[in-house]
Amino acid sequence: MSDTLSSSPTLVSAAMLAIGDELLSGRTKDKNIGHLADLLTLSGIDLKEVRIVADEEDAVVEALNALRARYDYVFTSGGIGPTHDDITADAVSKAFEVPCIHDPEAMRLLAEMYERREMEFTEARQRMARMPQGATHIANPVSTAPGFVIGNVHVMAGVPQVFQAMMDNVLPTLKSGSKVLSRAIACPYGEGDIGTPLAAVQKAHPETSIGSYPKYDGKRFSTELVVRARDPQVLDAAAQAVADMIANIDGTRIADNPTADA
Template sequence: MADIMTAAMIVIGDEILSGRTKDRNIGHLADVMTAIGIDLKEVRIVPDEEDEIVAAVNALRARYAYVFTTGGIGPTHDDITADSVAKAFGVPCEYDPASYALLAAHYAGRGLEFNAARKRMARMPRGAVAIDNPVSVAPGFRIGNVHVMAGVPAIFQAMLDNVVPTLETGQKLVSATIHCPFGEGIIGGPLGEIQKAHPETIIGSYPKYLDGSFWTELVVRARSPEALEAARAAVQALVDSLEQPTA
């Protein structure tokens, strides 16, 4: 098992950038990646523009172990993700025979025409491998380290369930949370010194506001339980040493 595996996500769609559609996939992917020991390091949201998709795919697939894309693989003219990913890899985008047959049978079974628009959903870059879609049949695909999936949350989640068993995972992060009754302005300096003294950990500071008072949730993360406990104890000692200001 590798020590650290990394991933990035590309969310594709003008509707996301305009606010017309609210993304629900980023949080789900982050939860799943954290649970299986893959660090989601970056998320980009790009429009339905070929050059932007190509640039994002090429930048992120070179930087991270895995890239996941959502959106733009439907039947309409603005669903250009398959063509764009093919261009990023320098290969043709063409009908996948197995996916074509699967979709043809699906629409025939429903008594619907397998028209040109629906046939578009069987297209993928040459050399890609289909990702099963148990919700609405039309597949996603994987090429290299790039996994291309639907933007509809239920379909994305179902596709991701099929992808996860194929991924190489890393050592999972463990975490501890410390309640701090003070605002960040009080603890910021000494907390930074603790972080420097424990470089193998990640110490997060999350300000909260409730009933007219500020407080802070401190979260320590590490891959080693021993490193986690050492940093957690230092942070707890800092919190215990401070006095609540009277003004």
């Protein structure tokens, strides 16, 4: 009866599966996880889990089936190029128990592109048209070969520029969650100085999630405190409580002891 009762926020969850031996050997430092995390946070979608697995069919199938059953969306990166170690299309098909086919529309797009460029549409390049039967395309404005969507799984390239271009096309198609609002509050003290009062603030503001992120500049620790909530008033109240907490700490004993907390 009260108009102050708001409806429950929409929670939309997601996972990422990054595929590639090169990520696990250290040869390539992943850039897609952080990019996806930023995009999903802006869209109010909770990235709950990330896995990185090798270019091995069993590993991809198992991880994909675990993640797609549990979360609203799964986003994959890597393994959809033209070489023998690109096994993502086969693995995704196997996970969904459908044939992996040379998609006719993808074949047409690629054939046209290679003809326009007077390049041979080799058997290897034709591999880039393969996807699970029934999948729909994710357009690739950088290099034509499409990603694809099947069920709640979005399959994209591992090259960051292509991954990002594909995600720009995917984002408008996703249902957004209630956006999580956040407020970052710089704290000049290490976590050991604020842990106890901060826990009290968190307890007093149960509808928020308060994160504490230690920073170390080589000489001293400080902390970035981040208050998150879906309701702006709830956020304001908790952020104010955090700021008050910081103001009430006696910093005089701390300043000379820079490296005490991890």
